[in-house]
Amino acid sequence: MSNLFVIGLSHRTAPIEIREALSIDGEALQRQLKQAAALCGEALVLSTCNRYELYGRVSDERALVEIEALIASKRPDAREHLYRHRGDAAVRHLFRVAASLDSMVLGEPQILGQVKQAFQAAQQAGTVGPVLSALLPRAFQVAKRVRTDTAIGQSASSVASVAVGLAGQVFGKLAGHPVLLVGAGKMAELCARHLREASADQFLVVNRTQKRAEELAGRLHGTAHDFSELESLLGRAAVVLCSTGAREPVLRLEMLQRVMKARRGRWLLLIDIAVPRDIEPAISELENVYLYDIDALQAVVTDNLSERQREASAAEKIVESELVRLQARQREGDVVPVIRALRAYAQGVAQAEVARVLPRLGPLGERERRLIEGLADGVVNKLLHGPLTAVKRGAAEAGGGSSAALDLTEAVRRLWPLDSAGAELDSAEDNDDAPAPTPTRPAEAAAAPQKRGPLS
Amino acid sequence: MSTPPLFPLTLALYAVACTLYFVAVAQPALGWPSRAARPALVLGFLTQAADIAWLCLHGQHPGASAREAIFFLAWLLAGALPLVTFRYPTPLLGALLLPLAMVLDIVARVVPVHELHSLRGPPPGHSFALLSAHIFSATLGTALFGVAAAASVVYLLAERRLKRKLLVPKGGARPSLETLDAWNRQSIAFGFLAFTVAVITGTWWLLLPGSRSPGAGGGPASTGLADVVLFLFSKAQYSLSIATWLLYAALLVARLVAGLRGRRAAAVTLSGFLAALSVLVAYLLRDVRGPLP
Numbered sequence: 001m002s003n004l005f006v007i008g009l010s011h012r013t014a015p016i017e018i019r020e021a022l023s024i025d026g027e028a029l030q031r032q033l034k035q036a037a038a039l040c041g042e043a044l045v046l047s048t049c050n051r052y053e054l055y056g057r058v059s060d061e062r063a064l065v066e067i068e069a070l071i072a073s074k075r076p077d078a079r080e081h082l083y084r085h086r087g088d089a090a091v092r093h094l095f096r097v098a099a100s101l102d103s104m105v106l107g108e109p110q111i112l113g114q115v116k117q118a119f120q121a122a123q124q125a126g127t128v129g130p131v132l133s134a135l136l137p138r139a140f141q142v143a144k145r146v147r148t149d150t151a152i153g154q155s156a157s158s159v160a161s162v163a164v165g166l167a168g169q170v171f172g173k174l175a176g177h178p179v180l181l182v183g184a185g186k187m188a189e190l191c192a193r194h195l196r197e198a199s200a201d202q203f204l205v206v207n208r209t210q211k212r213a214e215e216l217a218g219r220l221h222g223t224a225h226d227f228s229e230l231e232s233l234l235g236r237a238a239v240v241l242c243s244t245g246a247r248e249p250v251l252r253l254e255m256l257q258r259v260m261k262a263r264r265g266r267w268l269l270l271i272d273i274a275v276p277r278d279i280e281p282a283i284s285e286l287e288n289v290y291l292y293d294i295d296a297l298q299a300v301v302t303d304n305l306s307e308r309q310r311e312a313s314a315a316e317k318i319v320e321s322e323l324v325r326l327q328a329r330q331r332e333g334d335v336v337p338v339i340r341a342l343r344a345y346a347q348g349v350a351q352a353e354v355a356r357v358l359p360r361l362g363p364l365g366e367r368e369r370r371l372i373e374g375l376a377d378g379v380v381n382k383l384l385h386g387p388l389t390a391v392k393r394g395a396a397e398a399g400g401g402s403s404a405a406l407d408l409t410e411a412v413r414r415l416w417p418l419d420s421a422g423a424e425l426d427s428a429e430d431n432d433d434a435p436a437p438t439p440t441r442p443a444e445a446a447a448a449p450q451k452r453g454p455l456s
Numbered sequence: 457m458s459t460p461p462l463f464p465l466t467l468a469l470y471a472v473a474c475t476l477y478f479v480a481v482a483q484p485a486l487g488w489p490s491r492a493a494r495p496a497l498v499l500g501f502l503t504q505a506a507d508i509a510w511l512c513l514h515g516q517h518p519g520a521s522a523r524e525a526i527f528f529l530a531w532l533l534a535g536a537l538p539l540v541t542f543r544y545p546t547p548l549l550g551a552l553l554l555p556l557a558m559v560l561d562i563v564a565r566v567v568p569v570h571e572l573h574s575l576r577g578p579p580p581g582h583s584f585a586l587l588s589a590h591i592f593s594a595t596l597g598t599a600l601f602g603v604a605a606a607a608s609v610v611y612l613l614a615e616r617r618l619k620r621k622l623l624v625p626k627g628g629a630r631p632s633l634e635t636l637d638a639w640n641r642q643s644i645a646f647g648f649l650a651f652t653v654a655v656i657t658g659t660w661w662l663l664l665p666g667s668r669s670p671g672a673g674g675g676p677a678s679t680g681l682a683d684v685v686l687f688l689f690s691k692a693q694y695s696l697s698i699a700t701w702l703l704y705a706a707l708l709v710a711r712l713v714a715g716l717r718g719r720r721a722a723a724v725t726l727s728g729f730l731a732a733l734s735v736l737v738a739y740l741l742r743d744v745r746g747p748l749p
Contacts, residue, residue, distance in 0.1 A: 169630070171632050266715070288717070
């Protein structure tokens with residue numbers, strides 16, 4: 001984990017032109033992943049519309065410079081927008097990104113899927129090693145915990161998603177509830193697409209220009225109608241999205257009064273995203289009619305985003321607590337080789353002594369032999385229990401390089417002759433791709449096959 | 457004899473569920489209070505079911521007195537909650553119906569009433585069956601009207617939020633206005649059926665010569681329609697029952713014919729439930745005072 005790095009840029013550091021230039025996918029992404037992995041052993045590229053980030057594992061500063069050059073190869077001026085994090089800071093950054101705490105729209109759900117896709121792409125390219133394969137699933141868990149333990153993603157964060165939420169509050173499921181689009185603007189289309197994702201399946205489009213109505217209806221698998229049919233269509237629709245460029249209201253109070261009478265009071269949700277407004281405000285007083293104009297929708301969005309901001313502090317605490325847990329596990333993992341080496345050394349000594357003494361005791365039965373061997377093992381275990389527990393506890397509780405855990409570990413190394421075994425184990429921990437050391441002593445024989453990953 | 461053995465436990469379980477529903481209403485973002493309330497509610501429902509069985513074994517079945525009918529009504533209201541909110545966890549519904557059920561439970565157990573059977577002995581066979589059917593159907597109808605009323609309150613609050621463009625409360629799936637209105641409509645339709653049976657059986661029972669206790673005011677002066685009607689409507693409980701029945705009948709007709717729905721339907725439903733409760737109160741007062749002289 002200490003060798004993890006991230007180099008990248010995002011909507012916070014770079015303008016859209018730079019982000020567009022670095023955006024990458026498909027075969028180009030696979031090529032870049034392999035190039036980066038050749039420099040730093042492991043690589044993962046997260047490329048979305050709001051960020052480009054390259055995660056990897058490196059111990060050499062020169063490799064980082066080369067990675068930067070690789071990232072900026074398409075756009076040299078991207079260098080000045082890059083941020084760099086290493087070790088714990090890189091892990092924290094990944095957790096925050098996956099949990100949508102670094103997103104342009106705080107708490108938006110897409111980023112987690114994008115991180116998962118980036119991980120899959122790196123796996124396909126074969127550039128995922130022990131660090132990333134252990135770290136990414138943990139990042140997914142952190143993101144999931146943030147979403148379930150906080151309300152950061154519960155409220156709608158855009159005008160379109162607020163419109164969907166409103167329709168849900170009035171009608172529940174939208175299947176079978178016709179949506180009428182008055183005007184064929186981009187925003188109305190966006191809202192309609194959101195409604196379709198929320199199971200709306202009937203779209204009626206009216207527009208002054210019939211051709212545009214037909215085009216939009218085609219895209220939404222709906223039907224285009226003549227503007228003169230507006231009043232009869234209002235009688236059928238459950239949700240009405242207005243976005244015309246008219247200077248005067250298109251839906252007037254008298255018309256809606258007639259419509260509601262014909263509808264026999266069935267609920268009608270009116271969403272007016274046009275400026276100037278398409279719907280007379282007095283219509284909102286009609287019974288079973290719910291009118292939201294762009295200001296009302298925007299006010300809900302603003303409130304929701306404020307709510308998300310409040311939830312973000314709770315989410316940040318979750319990220320920090322997960323990071324601390326990860327660090328504690330990492331430190332525990334750091335002392336495992338020493339513990340194993342000590343245990344194997346002590347058991348080796350005990351077995352050697354038993355082997356030396358047994359012939360002198362004359363002919364013994366199988367039961368007596370086992371008893372003597374068990375006695376030796378028991379003495380070893382009891383003697384080592386206290387020191388090993390202290391080393392483990394110190395590792396779990398300590399933080400920082402000059403910790404009590406490191407002191408205890410060093411003391412163990414000095415008190416028992418574990419140096420050669422320990423050196424080999426250390427080098428194996430630092431280089432995850434290196435082959436396991438060939439065991440030459442009992443300590444090494446015990447430790448080598450049980451080597452654990454850096455994040456275990 | 458009057459307090460069944462598990463009554464304190466039932467009340468405690470309802471109180472726990474009720475508190476959790478209040479927490480869920482106050483903190484909509486928290487999902488666990490609503491989830492935790494359900495097992496407490498179901499346990500309370502089961503312990504009350506055991507109490508009702510115990511009361512039946514001791515001759516105090518729901519048809520025995522207004523008090524037992526009220527106790528039964530509280531049990532029906534509590535039991536309706538998990539059924540109605542199976543798809544949509546609606547803590548507000550729990551926060552409305554459970555306190556009502558608890559109040560009815562307490563009223564049923566603490567108000568001293570003259571138990572009909574102990575005062576007069578059970579009425580003759582067919583009359584007894586008629587009375588039991590009347591009380592059971594009236595209680596069932598009132599419980600369903602109670603569910604409709606609670607759904608109406610939830611509707612009115614949700615509708616008010618939408619009209620005022622207030623921030624949408626957080627939390628899981630909520631019933632839409634359309635769903636709440638459908639709960640209202642269905643509860644009233646079935647409640648009206650049960651209440652109609654109650655009115656018919658109640659009228660029949662009142663006109664049975666053997667059903668009236670000695671000194672309880674006798675029957676109609678003659679078998680003429682005017683005298684019968686005068687006799688029936690001279691009883692406050694009967695007049696209130698008919699007024700309640702007419703109110704719900706008008707509501708159903710308006711829903712079917714004129715398409716009445718939403719806020720107005722919810723308001724009428726609430727008025728109807730108050731009328732239904734007043735019928736119960738009238739019966740309870742009668743039992744508290746004892747048989748009419």
